[in-house]
Amino acid sequence: MARYTCTFTVAVPLERLQGLLIEVLQSCNFDVIYKTADYLMARESPGQVAFSKLVTAEILIDRTTATASEVRMNVVVKNEELPLQFDNHCRQIFDLIQQAIADNDRWQLLEIVAG
Template sequence: MARYTCSFTVAISFEYLQSSLIELLQSCNFDIIYDTGDYIMAREFPGRVSFAKLVTVEVLIDKSTATSQEVRMNFVIKNEELPLQVDNHCHQMFNMVQEAVAENRYWQLVETIAG
């Protein structure tokens, strides 16, 4: 199973984060399948790759450290594919999500920690 993690701290009001994050994931071809307010799960739309390569994104919004202007989010991006190649499909999607978070117009990226 391929699995990539990273944390982002972004400068945005907590009340606007949820809708901005959902829009970001949808722009990366993910369908939101679960949303509790502080946890979002999204899955890649089927059709482009085999079922085992479909990527799932889990986002945990850290409410305990959120301030009125900054929020930390932890991302887990994974699929059932064995990561036999460095540049596998899951890693490509991980890079796409990282880039989308870094370049999002609704917030300013404060910190990135890749795991």
């Protein structure tokens, strides 16, 4: 199973973060399949790759350390594919999501820590 993680800290009001994250995931061809106040799960839309290569993204919003204008979130991107090559489909999608979060102009990226 391929699995990639990253932690982001962004300057954005906590109440706006989840809506903005949904927009980012949708722009990366993902459908949100589950959400709570501090968690999002999204699945890559089928049709482009084999079912076993479809990627799932999970985002945990850290409400315990959030301030009025700064929030930390942990992103996990995974699929059932064995990561036999460094540049596999899951890694490509992880890089796409990571770049989309970093480049979003609706918040300020404060920190990124790749796992």
